[in-house]
Amino acid sequence: MIQEKKTNEQQIIYHQNQNQNQNQNQNQNQKFFNFDYLTLNKNEHKEKFKSTKKVQIQDILMDEVAELLLKYAQTQKNWIIATGYDTMKYEKIDNKVNEKANQNQIKNIQNKFKNDQFSYIFHRTMNNNKPSFLEFKLRNHMSSNEFINFLNEITNLKLTKLNTLFLSKYKGGNFLSPHCDKGNGRLAFVINLTKNWKPQYGGILHFLNDEKTEIVQSYNPIFNNLMLFEVPENGIPHFVSHVVPYIKQERYAITGWYI
Numbered sequence: 001m002i003q004e005k006k007t008n009e010q011q012i013i014y015h016q017n018q019n020q021n022q023n024q025n026q027n028q029n030q031k032f033f034n035f036d037y038l039t040l041n042k043n044e045h046k047e048k049f050k051s052t053k054k055v056q057i058q059d060i061l062m063d064e065v066a067e068l069l070l071k072y073a074q075t076q077k078n079w080i081i082a083t084g085y086d087t088m089k090y091e092k093i094d095n096k097v098n099e100k101a102n103q104n105q106i107k108n109i110q111n112k113f114k115n116d117q118f119s120y121i122f123h124r125t126m127n128n129n130k131p132s133f134l135e136f137k138l139r140n141h142m143s144s145n146e147f148i149n150f151l152n153e154i155t156n157l158k159l160t161k162l163n164t165l166f167l168s169k170y171k172g173g174n175f176l177s178p179h180c181d182k183g184n185g186r187l188a189f190v191i192n193l194t195k196n197w198k199p200q201y202g203g204i205l206h207f208l209n210d211e212k213t214e215i216v217q218s219y220n221p222i223f224n225n226l227m228l229f230e231v232p233e234n235g236i237p238h239f240v241s242h243v244v245p246y247i248k249q250e251r252y253a254i255t256g257w258y259i
Helices: 002-032 035-040 042-052 063-075 099-114 133-143 145-155
Strands: 054-058 080-085 088-093 119-125 162-170 175-179 187-192 205-208 215-219 225-230 238-240 251-258
Touching (some): 035 042, 042 054, 063 133, 063 162, 080 099, 088 099, 099 119, 133 145, 133 162, 145 225
Antiparallel strands (some): 054 225, 080 088, 080 119, 162 251, 175 238, 187 225, 187 251, 205 215
């Protein structure tokens, strides 16, 4: 009987702890995005997106979450060098073992850019088979009904789910040449995580006219800023300009699409 009583007490404590953990998780869910601020400005964002099919939303994340994600990016070790041209892709881990092969590939891509072929060089992560806890939480929040409903209120696109998400890093010499995002999703997003980025550093998101002959809009990456833009059936021409060589700063962003 004494043992049974002790077991019952342990069960009560266990369930109390479980309830406490659930409450903490609920609070964390509520505090991941800055929904109180976003609600106040929702109509303004909605009107902006309706007229231009693009909108920037400042302070999308709670301050502590934005700082945590920036620290994660700055201390991340598992970067992959993502390069490619036309439909060819090359991705290898950025480490000493692959250093020579990666450098040769970067030179190859630079030559493709000179020949006016679609090409890109940047670093990416948060696409691991075994995600970190922070990546797991981020994906959960960005896949949540609450956040998707918020996006639908702004865009009226009737989005259903998150398609792709990754963390990018643009160092000196990195770029993403003009492309259209056709087939990636109906809404593209970029959460910028770079502080004190200046336009003269490069790494600017530029939108082009349909002929890809003129820049029609440009956006400098601003810390804790969400950029949304609709991707129509035929895509939307845009690119990320070269980051200037030898710069110490690195441009971080969480990027992806909703369908």
